[in-house]
């Protein structure tokens with residue numbers, strides 16, 4: 377019984393990275409608060425590394441930020457750089473061995489590194505390095521980057537990093553710490569977000585701007601795709617690397633991953649979700665007695681749907697606030713159980729009503745089938761399922777754990793079969809065009825829609841390992 381409760385606590389998401397350079401602030405504590413704000417991006421493990429210029433200390437553990445650092449934060453006198461990570465595993469198992477930040481000692485000193493994203497050629501690089509005698513202590517792709525940096529013969533740290541980046545492919549936002557520097561890197565596609573904030577005597581790097589508010593940092597700008605920013609006692613400098621011609625921020629950040637109070641590449645996540653709901657209302661033309669949302673991340677789109685359609689919004693489902701996110705849990709048994717504990721219907725709201733239920737996505741179909749039944753059992757006369765994203769048909773290889781195509785319900789079933797499977801009266805998805813027009817501020821930017829249309833902006837692991845086929849690779853075992 378105790379084990380079951382513990383399992384339910386371990387929800388996960390997409391990794392979050394955070395870094396701070398400041399002499400006036402307690403960097404360990406600020407990193408802790410920053411990670412707290414990024415908790416929705418990864419709930420499997422958390423870690424913080426700090427340095428005072430002479431020593432580097434790292435502390436990591438399995439669980440939520442508040443669980444890992446329940447008793448103690450890394451504690452070095454005069455610490456002035458800190459980095460942190462919350463993990464949602466996409467390569468390598470969810471285990472203590474694979475927690476981040478990684479810390480290594482090499483000929484140039486110490487390096488700590490935290491990574492959000494997923495490399496598509498990590499296995500190839502690792503096998504090559506192993507053949508040449510390199511030793512790996514984890515099974516994550518991120519360790520390949522650390523090894524490349526440590527092995528580089530270039531003279532300066534910046535040159536070593538750029539040389540390493542020229543060898544890796546896929547998605548990566550990195551925060552890297554040495555005894556003197558805090559470095560932020562965003563891959564040339566810009567697949568994952570990373571932004572810069574300013575504190576009085578230094579700078580902050582964060583996956584999302586919501587964490588800047590938490591540590592009282594002022595938003596400066598996003599790190600550009602293919603940009604490396606270097607922060608040290610002289611301030612901040614930046615340099616470009618790689619080919620920035622094929623930029624493609626992950627559109628799923630706006631649909632589901634990011635917090636609605638974050639602004640990514642100039643686009644408010646809240647505004648994007650609200651517009652997705654409005655567009656879906658226009659596209660579906662649906663009317664009913666009430667609009668309800670599937671909390672949490674379906675709520676903003678449901679408000680937009682209600683606003684556009686004129687159908688009143690009501691809270692038909694209540695989410696247990698002590699439960700995290702379910703889609704990214706590593707195990708289907710956990711996901712099934714979590715949905716039951718997570719959501720409950722309010723009978724008095726839905727009884728005798730025709731209901732439009734809005735969620736941001738159907739991935740494996742774990743959530744929608746159960747709650748359509750729940751709303752019907754609570755007395756609704758009809759349940760229309762509205763999804764504020766297009767059907768997810770193709771795997772993500774860039775940091776979202778949907779790399780096995782057969783797990784995606786829309787990859788194996790038609791829309792009518794999904795409607796039947798979840799037991800809804802009707803099922804409506806936002807179109808790809810509708811999604812694109814909802815992203816008002818970033819309409820002119822190229823985004824990654826690969827999970828909807830299979831147009832991958834870069835290489836896929838399958839192409840690396842299976843000779844050209846995009847979809848046969850399954851991420852099992854190390855890398």
Ligand SMILES: O=P(O)(O)OC[C@H]1O[C@H](OP(=O)(O)OP(=O)(O)O)[C@H](O)[C@@H]1O
Pocket residue numbers: 632670671672673674700701702703704735736737738739740741742743744
């Ligand atoms: O079809 P499925 O496999 O069930 O996945 C889709 C569901 O998972 C996500 O919610 P999640 O519970 O992860 O997080 P949330 O509380 O932020 O909505 C998403 O918002 C959908 O509700």
Ligand SMILES: NC(=O)CC[C@H](N)C(=O)O
Pocket residue numbers: 389390391392463464465466467468491492493494495516517518775776
């Ligand atoms: N979701 C992520 O960004 C994961 C980062 C890295 N690939 C890991 O598995 O630890």
Ligand SMILES: [Mg+2]
Pocket residue numbers: 670671672673674735736743
């Ligand atoms: Mg949800």
